[in-house]
Amino acid sequence: xADIYQTPRYLVIGTGKKITLECSQTMGHDKMYWYQQDPxxxxxxxxxxxxxxxxxxxxxxxxxxxxxxxxxxxPLTLESARPSxxxxxxxxxxxxxxxxxxxxAFFGQGTRLTVV
Amino acid sequence: AQSVAQPxxxxxxxxxxxxxxxxxxxxxxxxxxxxxxxxxxxGLQFLLKYITGDNLxxxxxxxxxxxxxxxxxxxxxxxxxxxxxxxxxxxAVRAANFGNEKLTFGTxxxxxxxx
Numbered sequence: 001x002a003d004i005y006q007t008p009r010y011l012v013i014g015t016g017k018k019i020t021l022e023c024s025q026t027m028g029h030d031k032m033y034w035y036q037q038d039p040x041x042x043x044x045x046x047x048x049x050x051x052x053x054x055x056x057x058x059x060x061x062x063x064x065x066x067x068x069x070x071x072x073x074x075p076l077t078l079e080s081a082r083p084s085x086x087x088x089x090x091x092x093x094x095x096x097x098x099x100x101x102x103x104x105a106f107f108g109q110g111t112r113l114t115v116v
Numbered sequence: 117a118q119s120v121a122q123p124x125x126x127x128x129x130x131x132x133x134x135x136x137x138x139x140x141x142x143x144x145x146x147x148x149x150x151x152x153x154x155x156x157x158x159g160l161q162f163l164l165k166y167i168t169g170d171n172l173x174x175x176x177x178x179x180x181x182x183x184x185x186x187x188x189x190x191x192x193x194x195x196x197x198x199x200x201x202x203x204x205x206x207x208a209v210r211a212a213n214f215g216n217e218k219l220t221f222g223t224x225x226x227x228x229x230x231x
Contacts, residue, residue: 006159033219035221041204041223041224041226042221042223042224043206043221043224045218045219045220048218058218059218059220090159090160092160092219094219103148103165103167103210104150104162104165105150105162105208105219106162107152107159107160107161108159109158109159110157110158110159112157
């Protein structure tokens, strides 16, 4: 079944640790996104990608980095986690509109990160 | 820059009554508009979209939304609310032109249906 997966669902980690949040999709979508969601619920785009080897920064500045080596995989890395990075991180993917695909984005279940 | 406004942080509706969750947008050119729902500790679920054509679009779980170009609005509606509709609702917009791949979300509206 085509879907988008995020692991882990929950992560508690100490300050200064390096972490990678995984995101994979089986829908063959070119476009992928990372959103950070505040405890107060607002969504902020932090990274997006048009395809392999394409990454762009989003509207909200983030200390995280992303890579897109394979179409289906869009991991997010924090080199040195801090308490200010505590948040929910949502990954999404979508098709290009001009390829006749759906225009809506499909979301993973999210990773809730707590840095202590 | 494109933007979405959801003027109400919280909407309370009695079960069985009609509900409306408001959304207005700003974008260059024609918009693609979307509504998503989020349940606790989950990702966002797609509800419905407006791309082109009929201004009234129908989606999942009995929800519908009306696109109003002159008012730049895309309000979410349901004729009869269920307790299970209680959740967080997000409106989103992107410009309908190739090269703009960014999807911008509103701040969300928490809908509570009172039994």
